[in-house]
Amino acid sequence: MPTLSDLDEYYSMFQNKQFIACYGVAFSKEKINELVVSNVNHWKQNDFGMWTWRDKESHHFIGRVGLKSITIEEKNEVELAYALKPEYWGKSVAIEMSLMAIELAFNTLSLPSLICFTRAQNYQSLRVMQKLDFHYEKDFMYLGFLQKLYRLANFSLNTHIDHK
Structure with missing residues (x-):
């Protein structure tokens, strides 16, 4: 779970120019603080949430x-969310991180x-979703940006999923 002690590291990631180019927006330190506090509160309310990911050897x-409850077009969903420092892009780290959250x-x-x-x-994130077997569902607007939404079904439940 993220903590306020992670704030400077989150800020560094969210202020990186490469990261901003993909994410679409730079966050202030105050906004990052709100994000971390929101992630901590999400854990308390849902018993799941975001994790801070560190290198196994160097830390x-x-x-x-992690997983985040979210409402998209008036439908309650759980989102797989990930964000990496650019120096870790293209090294399958997002896949490894995401597989633990999916499990x-x-x-x-x-x-x-x-x-x-x-x-x-x-495109980097879209490729990660495809490698994880998420399937394209629709385009939609979120926070002023055109988004591509993908879905991964839990076939082990053998349930019908209403995509409407």
């Missing part, structure tokens, strides 16, 4: 990953599906 900050979502929480979305221009 250097890599990014964040929790499906094997522990028994969620029927997960969504994942990103800006239409964030």
Whole structure:
């Protein structure tokens, strides 16, 4: 779970020019603080949330990953969310991080599906979703940006998922 002691590392990641180009917006230190506090509160309310991800050997900050309750077009969903420092892009780290969150979502929480979305221009993240077997569902507007929404169904539940 993220803590306020992670604030400087989160700020460094969210202020990186490469990261901003993909994410679409730079966050102030105050906004990052709100994000971390929101992530901590999400854990308290839902028993799941975001994790801070660190290198196993050096313990250097890599990014964040986790599950987040979110409402998209008036439908309650659980989102797989991840963000990495650019120096870790293209090294399968996002895949490794995401697989742990997916395992929790499906094997522990028994969620029927997960969504994942990103800006239409964030090709790196779109590729991660595809490698994780998420399937394109629709385009939608979120926070003023065109987003591509993908979904991964938990087929082990053998339930029908209403995508409407």
